[in-house]
Amino acid sequence: MSPEPPKQPTLSERLASIRQASNAVLPTGAGEAAAREFVFRAADFERVRKLIYDKAGISLSLAKQDMVYSRLARRLRATGMKSFKQYLDQLEFSRGAAEWEEFVNALTTNLTSFFREPHHFPVLAQHLRAVAEKRKQINIWCCAASTGEEPYSIAITVAEAFPGGVPQVSVLCSDLDTHVLATAEKGVYTPDRVDKIPPDQLKRHFIRSLGPSGEVYGARPELRRMLSFRRINLLDPVWSARGPLDVIFCRNVMIYFDKPTQYKILARFAPMLQPDGLLFAGHSESFLHAADLFRSLGKTVYALAAKR
Ligand SMILES: C[S@@+](CC[C@H](N)C(=O)[O-])C[C@H]1O[C@@H](n2cnc3c(N)ncnc32)[C@H](O)[C@@H]1O
Structure with missing residues (x-):
């Protein structure tokens, strides 16, 4: 049976x-x-x-x-x-x-640090020097700026790429999280946040002072002048960021989104970039699924796809 x-x-x-x-x-x-x-x-x-x-x-x-x-x-x-x-x-x-x-x-997860994924910064410096040959104004968008270590690292790179005088550079720093953005705007960091920056570089770009809870390092005005801060949710249908942009830093945020959401955002980045613009992504982010929009230059740096 x-x-x-x-x-x-x-x-x-x-x-x-x-x-x-x-x-x-x-x-x-x-x-x-x-x-x-x-x-x-x-x-x-x-x-x-x-x-x-x-x-x-x-x-x-x-x-x-x-x-x-x-x-x-x-x-x-x-x-x-x-x-x-x-x-x-x-x-x-x-x-x-x-x-x-x-x-x-x-x-939100706001983990960040100065010169995180350091291989990107020499690529950025070289790109900026090439752009400065062609255009007077350089526009950068750092769209997941967190507490500011990333945009200040960009500003330091700009300052050091042009020792003879910095061209007109504006870096829009945005994030969804208003708390971290407020910290970024202050631009003041405790010693443990800046301890990876070599001492001479730290001295060149930050002013050491004694705050109510001890030693702090504030970004110098030359860096601050390049930066502006705004809350932008990458999911919002309209962004207050405007092109044409020479560089987009979008690092370690796409990882929290699913592929269709990533694609929608990348499709909106593409027309905002200058034809020779660069998109910097985080170390574990790959945009192979958007090969019609962006092509990889290696080291998680992307350029616009040849045929869009
Ligand atoms: C892990 S941090 C990365 C910070 C920095 N880009 C880096 O690589 O060091 C991710 C940041 O993305 C922000 N974020 C998350 N969702 C977002 C969204 N929908 N729009 C804009 N920013 C967002 C978070 O608030 C957080 O500050």
Whole structure:
């Protein structure tokens, strides 16, 4: 006698199990204390994933549950909410733009450093010298500027590429996260942030002073003059950045977006770039899926594709 086929669950059994799964309290991560301050359910995590994807294009993997919990728990405390559900309900249905900004700020990852991926800066210097032969004004957009280390590294590169006098260079520094952008605009860094900059270079481009919490290094006015700061969400349908641009730095942000989102952004970058312009990407970002728009020059530097 052949064994009986396994019994298929009925529709109502299936619905009940989905409801149960989304109500499940998510387990704490290995490194965390056993009990969490706030109940965090699978449905809450899914809701956060959808909201941050819609607002900022950021695709959070399932492995990011602990990160989401710890970053948003701070917002729950700050707003006096008792649960993730209550916080998310308030966010979606009653709180204004200010909490949306905090929500997005909390979920962005802002890791950066001076001269990160250093191989890009000699390429930038060489490109700028070539451009300066052809044009009086050089325009650069650093579109995920974070706390400013990247745009100040660009400004230092500009200053050092033209020892005889810097041409007209403007660097638009933007980011989605308003907190990091405010830090970038201040341009003041603690010693641990600048410790990779060689001492003579540090002295040339920063002013050391004693702040309320100790020694700090402020970027010199010659660097600051090149930079302007603005919040721009790369997902927004309209950007306040304008071409023609000689250089776009878009490093270590595309990695948070899925390929269709990356492609849409690249398709908007392309017409903003000068025909000889360069796009700098992060070390783990590849734009092979946009070969009709950009061609690789190696070292994650891209030029416009020959036939667009
Ligand atoms: C990991 S940091 C990279 C900083 C810098 N580009 C670097 O490579 O060192 C990523 C930055 O992208 C920003 N970001 C994330 N989503 C964004 C979006 N939709 N539009 C603009 N910036 C975004 C984050 O706020 C964060 O500051």
